Amino acid sequence: MGTDPVQAERRTNRRGGDPSALDLHKVAAARLWAAARHPYLASALFASTVVAVPELGGASVDEAWRLYVDPEVVDEWTVAELGSLMVHHTGHLVRDHAGRARTLGVDHARAADWALAADAEINDDLVHPDLRLPGEVVLPATLGCEHGRLAEEYINLGDFHMPDRAHPDEPGCGSGADAQPRPWELAGDAGGGLPPGERELLACQTASRVLDYAKSGRGRVATGWQRWAEERLEPRVDWRRVLAAEIRKGITTVAGRADYSYRRPSRRAGSSPQVVLPALERPVPEVAVLCDTSGSMEDADLAKVLAEVEGLLRGVGVGRSSLRVLAVDAAVHTTRRVTSASLVELVGGGGTDMSVGIEGAARLRPRPSVLVVLTDGMTPWPAEAPKGMEVVIGLIGAEGGTGGGQVWATPAWARVVRVDHAA
DSSP: OOOOHHHHHHHHHHTTTOTTSOOHHHHHHHHHHHHHHOGGGHHHHHHSEEEEOTTOOSEEEOTTOEEEEOHHHHHHSOHHHHHHHHHHHHHHHHTTHHHHHHHHTOOGGGHHHHHHHHHHHHHTTOOOTTOOOSSOOOOGGGGTOOSSOOHHHHHHHOOOOOTTOOOTTSOTTOHHHHSOOOTTOOOTTGGGOOOHHHHHHHHHHHHHHHHHHHHHTSSOOOHHHHHHHHHHHSOOSHHHHHHHHHHHHHHHHHHTOOEEEEEEEOGGGGGOTTSOOEEEEOOOOOEEEEEEOSTTSOHHHHHHHHHHHHHHHHHSOOOGGGEEEEEESSSEEEEEEOSSGGGOOOOOOSOOOHHHHHHHHHTSSSOOSEEEEEEOSOSOOOSSOOTTOEEEEEEESTTOSEETTEEOOOOTTSEEEEEOTTO
């Protein structure tokens, strides 16, 4: 590769005379190519910082979502090949193959096996006909396995005695796929690496967009991607069912407040034309979600808030057009109706005062009849319940309302569900 001196000189000239520089125009074109074919991965594709590593011989990712590429290899690959590889590596990142490898106890000796199993899981779901992965594509059949399974199954069931398999010390797909650091990888968030909370947020947003895209009918989404997205966002432990139950109670309470109203005539009015009869009217519950975006909420907590909003949209049976979301710290920053958690703007980062958010929700028109507050609990609360609103508090974090040397008591007038931070 790159041994022809004429071709080498042309590549050097394209990079402004620096043989180690990347062809940034091709990198940008490859990202756009990939996003056009997998629009639900767009945010994740553009979140990765690209780092040039001469003589790497390929491309790899690390756990902080940095993409390492060899400039010479980028010159050799087509835009379609580079874009296809970006889609492949993004699959490793959003599906958290590094974290899953660590959970499974994959060590250095089995890292290459795990990488192949993870490749099979991803490549099995790359259904777009334009995708062109460079080199040999590892599929479940390559390992002698059925398609549609997870990497954890492939590593236990697969046949890894292949003549051309990668050596454990070769680059492979990087620590972003198998949790084994490479010598060229940067530390921490240097060079544009993403901190854990931002990675979590991106994964949640991607899962939400996968499901939205699948339901929109704009294109095909592989079953494996849909399964991953549903598992990423679906309620998985008891506290989620409790939270949903409490919200349903609030909705039922409001919906049960039937009363007579003169705003529309009774159907019995025809029998008594001289008398105006009121009609029995049952209110339609308006639901709002208040998200705590204060400085005491860590990035991982904000990611959990995002996932909870998506869970509410999908699991409680509330009409999507009826859900409004407020981002609040010591002030109300944004208020908007959403049809997907990916549209939520978690703006804030200052002090905390949920009473301000509750007052802001009470001023909305139409006024919410059910208000869900997702918070770590380190906040003042109104002394009295807001009139006409059922309030459900989802208390995020193992310690709940303790912090800064002070204990914050949740109000007795609200329904409180403790959310297990480790779940």
